[in-house]
């Protein structure tokens with residue numbers, strides 16, 4: 105997607121604090137268009153004021169992550185499902 | 191097109207007095223984006239105010255620019271800690287847009303092309319505090335900075351000055367916007383350093 109600052113690999117560090125699993129190899133299903141994407145392939149904007157990961161298909165927001173001085177906020181409302189291989 | 195100049199040049203002392211706590215001065219204009227830059231032509235651009243009762247009022251580009259255009263010189267402060275002083279903008283005051291809208295709402299939720307939203311009290315959009323801005327430093331506002339038109343609310347952190355503005359919902363109850371849902375402050379006064387909820 106034109107203009108994306110980074111790819112989904114930038115999510116590895118921040119998300120490691122939330123998920124113990126390696127999430128960049130997880131699959132995320134877009135709640136908007138249903139596309140299945142590997143997290144590492146998402147189009148990511150940021151890092152400030154927060155990280156925004158978008159669907160490569162329809163550009164809807166799948167995930168938002170904000171780190172404030174005393175909390176990490178994770179919004180996954182745009183992710184219909186996250187599939188973590190075991 | 192009438193032109194009113196209204197500046198906020200009250201304090202002309204050193205830059206230090208004009209920097210809110212925790213901010214540093216920059217002469218660049220950093221671009222922060224949460225998504226791809228929407229491509230919106232002036233021909234297709236509209237701005238819609240929806241009142242709490244469902245009444246809608248829409249302006250085309252021609253209707254917007256037929257309203258009195260003001261030039262303002264203001265300092266702007268980004269929550270990512272940069273500030274720019276004496277930035278020059280031209281646009282239409284929200285007072286001119288909202289004067290015909292019947293509303294008893296206390297809050298506003300600003301919408302942008304591309305899906306961005308931000309919330310603030312309605313009174314902060316009135317009394318010469320906010321504009322729909324379409325020129326910056328003498329040029330048409332570029333898409334990366336929110337063109338064709340963005341909201342300009344310089345007394346609050348700059349994430350409230352929504353790029354690619356498309357409309358405002360007037361609400362009886364406050365509704366958090368795109369960043370306010372993720373821990374950022376509902377008001378965002380840079381002088382009180384209201385970056386995050388609880389600040």
Ligand SMILES: [Zn+2]
Nearest residue numbers: 134137159162
């Ligand atoms: Zn999608």
